[in-house]
Amino acid sequence: MANLFSESNITPNIRVVSRVNKKSTSIGEELRYDIYLYMDPATEIEIPTLKEIGNFLVKDSGMTRREDSIREVVNVWYILAIYETGDQLIEGVDIKYKTREGIWRNIRSGKIKIYVQSVFERSKIEANIKPIEGPINLMFPYTWHIVMCFMAFPFGVYLIHAYIKKRRKVLADKRGYPGQRFLLYNQLCKDTQALKRNSDICGDDFIKYVDLTKRYLGSVVEAGNYEFTTEEFLNIVKVHKDVSSKYGEGLSFLLRVSDMAKFANYQPTPAQLRKAVSFVGNLIRDLTP
16 A cells, blocks of 8 residues: 655654555545654653644554664554545644753654545446457357347336436425425424523434434425435535525534534534534524425
8 A cells, every 4th residue: 555755854863754554535534644753762752642633533543662772763643534525634743852952842743645535436436347258159240239239228228217216206305395394394493492402412412403404404405305425415505506605604514513423423512512503593594494
């Protein structure tokens, strides 16, 4: 597996090399970030305890040391995860060290650029297609074409049937929007009032609350009864300029915190819960069915 390195702040007393174990990663996938310190055995260091490095969440960390006759090598490692896509930067980590002179100094590990892809982008399958040789001893020059037509016919029928089935479901969803939207609206109002009275909820309850909000807003923009990722749902809402201009920023915040709670066992803070309840309250007030 290809590695990415970054070397920075080389001094006579200490040398720092940073490395990640992959060039790209996916949302929620773990990534290892290593910092190697090459220094005099008498040098003291202080490693910070971090919860985040830039936009990356720190899920685990540790340190190992080994010595040889000339120098000491310290390996500081962090297990990272991220829930933003595109080009991302792993910021350097500030490390304090003290030489034989007894003066504390600062040194910073190098920055490394990582590409983060969405789950759907990663799930694309690259098929290994091999050439198919025709039947042996064909009596007529068009026999192979006839065979291919017979093979393609069932597949064509399947595609037409799938399209008709999907189209019927979309029409059924649209016919059921008014009643469905009203039920979702009532439930969302009840949950919002309950959260205003008591905001002490666990991460799972917050995820359910955000999913209910997402379903209600999906019924408003007629997105259909399908499961969408955060990026896909935000792109659908962006098409509706009147909705996205007013609620786009708050919706993005709400879905990002929900993803962190769903994929990283993150517990929303009281301030985040208050902000979420305020946003949903404005949403159901303005978009009453």
